Every structure is written in C-alpha cells, then in structure tokens.
Amino acid sequence: MAKFNLYTYQFRPVNKEETLFEKSPLPVEERMMKKQDIFNALFDKKSGFVFKYGNKRFEYEVLYNENRIVIFRIANNKFLTLEENFVKRHQNHFPSTMVIIDNRTDVQHIAIEERTNSFADTDYLAKILSSSFKKGLEQSGLSIEILKDYDENEFWKIVNAYPKQVTMLRFQFSYPNLPRVSQSINKMISEESKKVGSAKTVFEFNADEGEVLSVSKGNGKLEGMVVAAAQSGNPVTLKVKSMKKHIKTGKTEKSFQLDGLELIADADLFESKFEKIISKLNLFK
Numbered sequence: 404m405a406k407f408n409l410y411t412y413q414f415r416p417v418n419k420e421e422t423l424f425e426k427s428p429l430p431v432e433e434r435m436m437k438k439q440d441i442f443n444a445l446f447d448k449k450s451g452f453v454f455k456y457g458n459k460r461f462e463y464e465v466l467y468n469e470n471r472i473v474i475f476r477i478a479n480n481k482f483l484t485l486e487e488n489f490v491k492r493h494q495n496h497f498p499s500t501m502v503i504i505d506n507r508t509d510v511q512h513i514a515i516e517e518r519t520n521s522f523a524d525t526d527y528l529a530k531i532l533s534s535s536f537k538k539g540l541e542q543s544g545l546s547i548e549i550l551k552d553y554d555e556n557e558f559w560k561i562v563n564a565y566p567k568q569v570t571m572l573r574f575q576f577s578y579p580n581l582p583r584v585s586q587s588i589n590k591m592i593s594e595e596s597k598k599v600g601s602a603k604t605v606f607e608f609n610a611d612e613g614e615v616l617s618v619s620k621g622n623g624k625l626e627g628m629v630v631a632a633a634q635s636g637n638p639v640t641l642k643v644k645s646m647k648k649h650i651k652t653g654k655t656e657k658s659f660q661l662d663g664l665e666l667i668a669d670a671d672l673f674e675s676k677f678e679k680i681i682s683k684l685n686l687f688k
Contacts, residue, residue: 404660405516405660406660407514407516407658407661408525408656409514409658409687410514410525410549410551410552411512411513411584412536412549412550413548413577413578413581413584414546414547414580415545416431416434416578417545418431428543428544434543441540441545442547443473445539445540446468455535456531461477461480462497463477463478464476471505471506471507472680472681472684473506475501477499477500479499482496498520498521499521500522502516502532505684509581509582509583510684512687514684515529515532526551529551533549548578550577550637551636552687553657554655555629555633557633558629558633558639558641561641562618565646568615568643569610569641570614570642570643571642572608572618572641573608573641574606574639575603575637575640576604576631576635576637577635578602578603581634581635636653638652638653639651657687659686659687661679661683
C-alpha cells in the first residue's frame, strides 16, 4: 500500500512593472480566471518546464495528463556506495516518488507519495514542487503556495486541553482563490484581501492583561476561520497562560492509501486504476 499526504495549493497574482524586455502579464482578473489552465500548461510536452531546487535538477515522467488530473513520477538524484569483494564503488541511484495533482476547478490538491528511500519526507518534495512551479508561473504573472492540509479538530483539541487559558489567537490566510476556503471566512475579509493584493492576511485576537479569550464552537465566525485555516494548510497560533511558547496547529495530516501503484508504468494499465484514484481524491473535494 502506498500512502499519500495531501496538500492544498493556491495562486496569487504577482504585480510586476513592464520593461523593454518583459511585457506586462494579463490583467489580474484574467490571470486568476485562467490560473488553472496556465498551471496545467506547465506539463505540456513543449513547455520546457523542469523541476529544480537550488543547483539540483530532478527528472520526471508524466504518466497521465487529462481532465486537469496530472500524475507523474519525480526522481531524486542519489549515490549508492556498494561493496563487493571488499572493494567499494559508487553508483548513481534515481529512486522516484509519485505525485498526483488534482487541478480540477475549485479543488487544487496535490497528493505526494510517502516514499522515504526517494525523498526524506513529503514536505521536502513539496518545497521542490513549490519552488519549481513558482519559477514556471513567473512569466505569466502568477505565484503559487503549497501547504499541507491538516485536521481542523486539532485546533479544538488544543483549546479543550487548556480550558479558559487562551490569551491570544493568530490566523494567517493566503491570497483567497478557493471557494472551500473563502466561503468559510467573512466575505468582507476575503474581498478586501483580493482588492489590495495581500499575499498573506493576518488576524490576531488578544485578551487584556489578566484575562482570557472566549473560544468556543458556538462562535460561527471563529469556526469558519478554523475550517478555512485547516483546509488551506495555514497554521493557527495560540498563546495559553500556562506556557511560555506559542502553540501552532498543523501537526496532523490528511492522507489516503492506494495499492498496486507500482503497476502503473504504462497507459493501458493506468486506465484501470484511474477511477480508484479519482474516488480517493473526491473524498477531499
């Protein structure tokens, strides 16, 4: 069984001045309307897109690219030290990991296979993807952020563990462009963040000295902010009376498992697996 950890990606427009050598991109509204088409075009065979992080380049092979679902394997560049008859020799080793991108309208999920012999962890591979996608989208006047989804109940477990002790809450939201996220927060907050082009919007609630915040599930707006934070992968920061350090959500993860993925080496075999993959992705829409 292969385990996949789930991430959410969101786009935002990048405002750049036009120069003699670089034309201004499409207007912001048009860019954001076409954001997923622009992103999907990176995987066209003629796009020339590469995965690169620092000075290291990572080869990849696209297995499927239809209906805004992109599935590919990405290989790490490693060296193995082998020993035979007391003689050591170095050998190149390129173990790969599977990545599933659900670029369907209003979904924007990435599922990364947990395969430690290829990449140390899925968060490291997410950084490689994020850095490479940012570079690939730059000319189109877009940027992208990839954050790991986590369970919204994580927040309430912390609150319940420290009853009537929370003195500060800090929410941070990415540029809003996903309905499942923006619908969970106040419409005014979402719209104003868009208008001013805020890459990050921060809301902080502080109790007066010697007092605590009233944090409960009965507060509909607060619940919406908690859901929005978890579904976009943005951690919530809490300060409680009994601790000097701040507490952050985002320690949990959302994941699913698929079996038989090693068989997906050619298109014919893949087609029989596709519906199963889609059914897993649909659980998180």
